Amino acid sequence: MAFLTALLAGVLFGLGLLLSRMCDPQRVLAFLDIAGRWNPALALTMAGAILVAAPAFLHVRRRGIDLFGQHVELAARFKIDRRLIGGSAIFGIGWGLSGICPGPALLLLTGGSIQSIVFFGGVVAGFFVLHLLPRRLIDGASGDARSVGKPM
Secondary structure (H helix, E strand, O other): OHHHHHHHHHHHHHHHHHHHOOOOHHHHHHHHOOOOOOOOHHHHHHHHHHHHHHHHHHHHHHHOEOOOOOEOOOOOOOOOOHHHHHHHHHHHHHHHHHOOOHHHHHHHHOOOOHHHHHHHHHHHHHHHHHHHOOHHHHHOOOOOHHHOOOOO
16 A cells, blocks of 8 residues: 555656746756746645645644554654754755756656766766765764664
8 A cells, every 4th residue: 555655646746847947957947046037836736735735744743544544653843963963955056057856867868868967977976975885974973873864
C-alpha cells in the first residue's frame, strides 16, 4: 500500500508541475526576478499545493496515522540547526541560478536537455560529496555523527 500511495503522490505532484508549467525554468526565474518582469505564477502554484496538502497534514498531525491507518512520524517542526540552514542556502542558490529544483529536474530529464542533465548531475554529485565529507565537518565538532544521512 505504501508503494501505491507514493506512486499516487508522485503522479499528482508531476501533474501539478505540468499543469502549472513549473517545469519551465524560465517561469521559475521570472518569479525570482522581482526587479524585472516578475511573474507570480509560482506563488499561486505553491498556494494551491498547500491547499491540497494541508488537510492531509492536519489529519496526520492530530492522529499520527495516514488515511490508510498506518503510523506516520512527522519531522520535528522547529529544529533549526547548521545543517538545515546550510542545505537551505545551497538549495536556494542552485534554484536561483538555474530555475530548476529537484522535482522538476526529474521531469526535465525526460526531455534530455543539457541544462537538466547538468543540473541533475550536480544534485547527484552533491549527494556523493555529502557522504564523502568527514562527519565532524557536517555535524560540527561536538555534534552527533550518527545522524548523518538519516532523515530528521
